Amino acid sequence: MAIVLGPNRYGKAETRVVRVSRDGGVHRLKDLNVSVSLSGAMEDVHLTGDNAAVLPTDSQKNTVFAFAKKYGVGAVEEFGLLLARHFVDSQPTITHARVEIREYGWKRISGPHSFVRDGGEVRTALVHSDGTGGAESVVSGLADLVVLNTTGSEFHGFIEDEYTTLAPTDDRVLATEVTARWRHRDTAPGWEAEDWDASYLEARAALLAAFAETHSLSLQQTLYQMGRRVLAERAELCEVRMAMPNKHHFLVDLEPFGMDNDNEVYFAADRPYGLIEGAVLTDDAPGAPAAWS
Numbered sequence: 001m002a003i004v005l006g007p008n009r010y011g012k013a014e015t016r017v018v019r020v021s022r023d024g025g026v027h028r029l030k031d032l033n034v035s036v037s038l039s040g041a042m043e044d045v046h047l048t049g050d051n052a053a054v055l056p057t058d059s060q061k062n063t064v065f066a067f068a069k070k071y072g073v074g075a076v077e078e079f080g081l082l083l084a085r086h087f088v089d090s091q092p093t094i095t096h097a098r099v100e101i102r103e104y105g106w107k108r109i110s111g112p113h114s115f116v117r118d119g120g121e122v123r124t125a126l127v128h129s130d131g132t133g134g135a136e137s138v139v140s141g142l143a144d145l146v147v148l149n150t151t152g153s154e155f156h157g158f159i160e161d162e163y164t165t166l167a168p169t170d171d172r173v174l175a176t177e178v179t180a181r182w183r184h185r186d187t188a189p190g191w192e193a194e195d196w197d198a199s200y201l202e203a204r205a206a207l208l209a210a211f212a213e214t215h216s217l218s219l220q221q222t223l224y225q226m227g228r229r230v231l232a233e234r235a236e237l238c239e240v241r242m243a244m245p246n247k248h249h250f251l252v253d254l255e256p257f258g259m260d261n262d263n264e265v266y267f268a269a270d271r272p273y274g275l276i277e278g279a280v281l282t283d284d285a286p287g288a289p290a291a292w293s
């Protein structure tokens with residue numbers, strides 16, 4: 001029996017970079033968490049400790065800061081592609097780069113240089129590149145987008161076995177915290193930051209519109225409608241993957257206090273929660289195994 005090295009990758013995770021652009025007196029703010037992961041000719045470093053092929057993770061972190069200064073930070077997809085291509089193009093031992101970015105939003109308070117952090121929502125990008133001209137994939141997305149419908153949600157007709165206590169309902173609160181990622185058909189050569197931004201904003205708007213407008217018979221149905229809407233509206237996208245915890249809102253029994261509860265008072269439980277996950281894709285979506293990893 002031989003023992004061999006399996007798949008591996010390495011890089012600097014979670015470099016927190018804040019880029020301030022000062023256009024005249026009006027400042028712009030980009031706040032990112034960048035994780036780089038590289039792979040290539042890394043047998044020697046694992047098998048013998050020879051580091052000759054290794055670009056230190058410290059240098060990767062420095063590159064993130066240097067690129068933020070040199071090129072500015074536009075759309076996270078664009079910044080991710082710039083970094084990923086750079087690592088592969090500049091280092092013969094690096095053949096593949098994965099760059100994952102989380103962007104924290106800030107809104108202006110008033111005046112040119114004061115900001116308040118957006119709620120919990122995060123914009124995400126995941127870029128894979130084999131270098132300029134090589135295979136690439138871009139996945140955009142968002143996380144921690146919390147949404148709630150106070151009506152328009154039912155859940156009934158499910159299996160009832162000997163352990164079922166859940167009462168069927170034709171009117172419940174439906175709430176979830178959406179993590180959604182959507183895959184671009186290609187890396188859109190020539191796309192500017194504004195194109196990535198427009199694509200992102202419209203995909204996000206489609207998710208929200210579908211959540212609000214779907215009369216839901218299950219969170220699974222809502223998930224599918226949300227993914228469908230994104231793909232129906234955005235031709236540049238071919239697959240959406242979502243994870244949506246069911247943030248249960250249980251009606252509180254007020255009878256002991258002599259009161260009825262006509263869908264007015266809920267206990268918002270934080271755990272356990274149902275976790276609904278699914279992918280929606282176009283039937284011509286090209287296979288892209290690296291895209292999601």
Ligand SMILES: O=c1[nH]c(=O)c2[nH]c(=O)[nH]c2[nH]1
Nearest residue numbers: 155166217218219220246274
């Ligand atoms: O929308 C729902 N889907 C389920 O699969 C499920 N299971 C459950 O207990 N409540 C719900 N709600």
